[in-house]
Amino acid sequence: MTEKRRGIIKFLAFLALAGTAGYLLFFTPEGNRFLTPEGRKALVERIDLAVGSAGPFGPALFVLIYALGVLALPATPFTACGAFIFGKYGGAVYSILGGTLGASVSFLVGRYLLRDFAHGFLVGRLGDLDRKAEHHGFSIIFYLRILWFPFIVLNYGAGATRIRFRDYFWGTFFGILPAMLIVSLLFGSLKEILASYRGPADLLQFDVLFPLAVLGFSFLLPGIVRRIRGEPLPDAGPAAGSE
Numbered sequence: 001m002t003e004k005r006r007g008i009i010k011f012l013a014f015l016a017l018a019g020t021a022g023y024l025l026f027f028t029p030e031g032n033r034f035l036t037p038e039g040r041k042a043l044v045e046r047i048d049l050a051v052g053s054a055g056p057f058g059p060a061l062f063v064l065i066y067a068l069g070v071l072a073l074p075a076t077p078f079t080a081c082g083a084f085i086f087g088k089y090g091g092a093v094y095s096i097l098g099g100t101l102g103a104s105v106s107f108l109v110g111r112y113l114l115r116d117f118a119h120g121f122l123v124g125r126l127g128d129l130d131r132k133a134e135h136h137g138f139s140i141i142f143y144l145r146i147l148w149f150p151f152i153v154l155n156y157g158a159g160a161t162r163i164r165f166r167d168y169f170w171g172t173f174f175g176i177l178p179a180m181l182i183v184s185l186l187f188g189s190l191k192e193i194l195a196s197y198r199g200p201a202d203l204l205q206f207d208v209l210f211p212l213a214v215l216g217f218s219f220l221l222p223g224i225v226r227r228i229r230g231e232p233l234p235d236a237g238p239a240a241g242s243e
Helices: 003-026 029-033 037-053 055-069 076-086 088-119 125-135 137-146 151-159 165-196 206-218 221-229
Strands: none
Touching: 003 029, 003 088, 029 037, 037 055, 037 076, 055 076, 055 088, 076 088, 076 165, 088 151, 088 165, 125 137, 137 151, 137 165
């Protein structure tokens, strides 16, 4: 079997997996639960019950559920679920672990099923950018995570490039920290804020202002990290030493 044919077969396998996930999400009762507020509330209750019944292994079970969930579903509902179950800070920790694990598995799936197929298209200027990605992977992934680039798309898409796994892993880990912290703090504080809300002045409290401050600071992080590492974000010009 030629390399080109092998790449096509793997790509078709990926399409089959994506199609199956789409069917389960949009055309089954269980999947429809995820698409409505009532369904998401029921999902949180079911995860809470499962985690509670697992005793001391509850946090590990939640991390596993999170990691498996984000293989095909948005991460934010799972982060909110973690905040409701474990509180603001515990939820943030377990969401970061689950998100990083799920993103890593998605990357490896993308690397195995998509890389060979994508390689045939990454020529010319795209090939130059792909070679740059190999040397600037951490900055690229970190920057896109900070900018809230679609989680699932980046997970699988990065696997189709030359980005090294270790750069992807750490870029993801540090890149999702601000977003996970923001979402977890906001959702973890939601019940408290609504229960005591009397007017706009009640919103001027730490649990609201701190996540917003983290959000603003997060947009400065890519520049700070690039300065520390001495690694500018790659431009679209020809790669040094490209073939």
